[in-house]
Amino acid sequence: MTAKTIISRPVYGTLSPQPGKHHLFIADAEGALAITDMAGKAPPGFFDGAEIVFIPVGKHIAALETLKPAQLHIAPSFASLLPRLKQTLTNAHMGLRLYLAGTEGLIGQAMQVALEAGIDHTSIATEHRGSLARRMQCVHCKGITENVTTQPATCSHCGLLLLVRDHYSRRLAAFQGVCINAEDRSESPPIEEAFP
Secondary structure (H helix, E strand, O other), rough: OOHOOOOOOOOOOOOOOOOOOEEEEOOOOOHHHHHHHHHHOOOHHHHEEEEEEEEEOOOHHHHHHOOOOOEEEOOOOHHHHHHHHHHHHHHOOOOEEEEEEEOOOOOHHHHHHHHOOOOOOHHHHEEEOOOEEEEEEEOOOEEEEEEEEEEEEEEOOOOOOOEEEEEEEEEOOOEEEEOOOOOOOOOOOEEEEEEE
16 A cells, blocks of 8 residues: 555645735744745745744754744744744634645644644645654554654654554644554564654
8 A cells, every 4th residue: 555545644745825915834954945945936025924933953044034034933842832833823814824844743733733723734835845754653552752763663652662654643643653563572573764
């Protein structure tokens, strides 16, 4: 079964400028490059009413500053930007354009907050850039493990060895992990990099 046949698997596009006065960008790592690439297609003054919230993993802050957005906020983590994002979406006026770019973990979590705020997932522009690392929920203990790059992976909460499925839960913003050696815990298949 390929990823295209799995209905729950997120599908990402390419950011493009949308009409409107208010634009909110949430990005991490290489997601900054998606924003700067889009800027080349944007009309003059597009970023005058834009707010960019960026979680730097590496560089790219200077590239975002050259866009001269109305506001540029640098956040050390998604958890630290969460209160600001919730407040911004709560106070948003009709017509806010939301753009999410970067890792799947960031896109999924920001999408989750946007859905809770009443924004339809089909009206949010997304572009995946950078790492393929997954955010995984253990179906046994319900714990979330961030930045999973291997198959199988160890749950950071209960320690079970989990098969990281392609099933994605929009509600949890995570892929599902199921115990791979439930019948015999001494069985340990080789761990390989699967989501670099």
